[in-house]
Amino acid sequence: MTHMFPYDGASSSSTSLGSQKSETDDDRMIAMVLSEEYAKLDGAMAKRLSNLTSIPHIPRINTYFPTYSDATLDHHRLLDRLNVYGLYEVRVSGDGNCQFRALSDQLYRSPDYHKHVRKEIVKQLKACNSLYEGYVPMKYKHYCKKMKKSGEWGDHVTLQAAADKFAAKICLLTSFRDTCFVEIVPQYQAPQRELWLSFWSEVHYNSLYDARDLPSKYKPRKKHWLLF
Template sequence: MTHIIQNEGGSSSSTSISSERTDTDDDRMIAIVLSEEYASLDGAAARRLSNMSSVPHVPRINTFIPELSNATLDHQRLLQRLNAYGLYEVKVSGDGNCQFRALSDQMYRSPEHHKHVRKEIVKQLKECHSLYEGYVPMKYKHYCKKMAKSGEWGDHITLQAAADKFVAKICLLTSFRDTCFVEVVPQYQAPQRELWLSFWSGVHYNSIYELRDLPVRCKPRKKHWLF
């Protein structure tokens, strides 16, 4: 789900060419910085993520969908980080339920319980409205009704509600340029579990694991070569 802006008449201008070159240069710089960032890491890098400094999590609704060029660069950055830390994505359907599917996969080893996960999160939103309504720039009842619908995108408010409801620290490996790691922690309880998601900013969530922790159904098959 991306938003594409085209020049009128389909023509390309010198400005657009310059922009594309800038994007290419930015992407090359990102690759250099990431390679330096990960150069000293060993095979235990994934476990070190929990010791990294994270940016403060701010609950907010979805207000922005990146343009195609920016989304592509973001995705490349996320893939580089996954590879560098030896993490594997369990890809879930991009049907508007991806946040709930990814949370379901982390808790139940299957994305198919996303309806139950959404129901519990919406229940948390309704029962503890004082914790979340200040972040919602619309009538709160309307927001809860909207979030109860299958296919409605989860946001950073539903992530906070999930952390509170399931007493879990939700760890996001992100595609953000400035930081790769965000933690969402329960507001009034110590977390009893960790849930790991990848977050392609503004586009998609997936469930992530270290290889040794991958569910059996998701382990990569060994290649058998014929000689």
């Protein structure tokens, strides 16, 4: 259903200026975080999972969604793997933006910048269409337009675009039955950092940390009565 609203030029202009200022403030904050954290690779989790063999990553869009029974089994399998490897999930909202929220948390230590992450990934898709359009079985312009919308599920093509855009090796601990580890690497540059996600296959992404190196903001707080 299309909702029609009366046009108010002054109000629209004011809203637009406010939105631009907000985006500028967000960009400044993101630049500051990147300057502090983007330069170094964190190899702690890589060492923890060094015995795992990754499978080749093939970018693809979402064409299959598991049944409720299969999804339940997959989720139990993923939880077991998290426990075995001592990993902690930072759970993000399941609102269709989970891949971008999880990537945002890994990049900026907050899932709240998912809109910026999505925008940058779509820019990458449009700027380097020759790298990705062969994996998209639809009109590529339609795919990019669709992926631009908030709430549109990210897929394995957007993960590859994210790896390329952010110069990051993206590591997925998955619920796949046959393998639990997938690596997505930049196609034409060396990775500058690692981003770790859990992937409940075709259902949900979360941000992933080594439980021993969990950022302080995510550590559970002790009850005050336990401190005495």
